[in-house]
Amino acid sequence: MPQPSSARLHEFRIVSNDKIADGIFSLVIEAPALAAAIKPGQFMNFEVPGNAQSLLRIPLSYARADAEAGTVEVWYAVVGEGTERLSRMRPGDTSTVLGPGGHGWSVPADCSRVLLVGGGIGVPPLVPLAEQLAHDGIAFDVCIGAKTASTCAGVSSFEALGAASVAVATDDGTQGHHGFVTDLAADALGQTSYDYVATCGPGVMMQKVAQAAGEAEVYCEASLERMMSCGFGACSTCNVETTEGMKGACMCGPVFDASKVVVW
Known part of the structure; x- marks a missing residue:
């Protein structure tokens, strides 16, 4: 890390x-x-x-x-x-x-294909990661979730960076799959071999993505949202409960090994 x-x-x-x-x-x-x-x-x-x-x-x-x-x-x-x-x-x-x-994403060595899963305003942190993957010649697929078509952002950014595929899910069906982005992520993990999954969005979404990645035996990282009041580890308002104890998101995160997160 x-x-x-x-x-x-x-x-x-x-x-x-x-x-x-x-x-x-x-x-x-x-x-x-x-x-x-x-x-x-x-x-x-x-x-x-x-x-x-x-x-x-x-x-x-x-x-x-x-x-x-x-x-x-x-x-x-x-x-x-x-x-x-x-x-x-x-x-x-x-x-x-x-x-x-904090610290960011940790793409495994010798990684050949990556799945990026973002929900709502959790999409932005995945864009610079996609840019890094594109620079390193690593193939990546993207799944984006939004409430409705008018709140969906990021599709053109990932396409411009050379994503192998960009799939969208909206709660009301106004764009892409009518349902949750976790459906798309589970389908992708079942059909394609990945070396790494990166996810950011609502906690319940990331928890389901992490579970699907674990079942597929793929290393998964999640960027967690907490109220990082000070931003440098002094106030303890952004604690995340992990299997290794409480950790501050501002210093130990915001990106965590998803398999070690206890409370999303």
């Missing part, structure tokens, strides 16, 4: 902040040192101005980092007051971000 990078405080300037799906935004920030340091699966803790009573930063994963341009792209869902404030920030606005935090 790779060691977590030492998170640092970075000033950033917003390049763009645009809606890309229903309730989902793409935020591009200019932060050269962060863009050069962050690795697939790591996260950042954003300070969002506008509410003096809000002391906590907002932990977000990233979808793309361009070291040459000095930019990092984040996809986020507007789910509360903090992300609603973030959605109102405009190009040129500035603030600070703490990162990169």
